[in-house]
Amino acid sequence: MTSVPNTPAWRVMRQDDNGNQYLVARELAKDEADRLAAELEARGHKQLYWTELDQPRAAG
Template sequence: MNDTGAVLPWLVIRQDANGNRYRVGQYATEDEARKMADSLDGRADERLYCVERVGQAAG
């Protein structure tokens, strides 16, 4: 939960060319998160945006 009490179990993660991972946003639905990741992906050659559920192991 965040400060508002809303449950946001879906994350958009950015991974750069060096393998560093950063949380970009947190969303209520997988569809919402995928739309955001898709809108961001392709803006820079060395970035990858992916969607993960909170607590899901990276891989």
């Protein structure tokens, strides 16, 4: 990802048929995250995909 300093990072999440949630990709620009989620959703599987702000990792 080519990020611009102070630009929020986004992630793509997936929920399966059983309600389990998984991280698909992180540290993406908003347009990249939206495009990936839409591409995965268009495949027609029963999973749900969405984007959300990527939380910074804890230092330590």
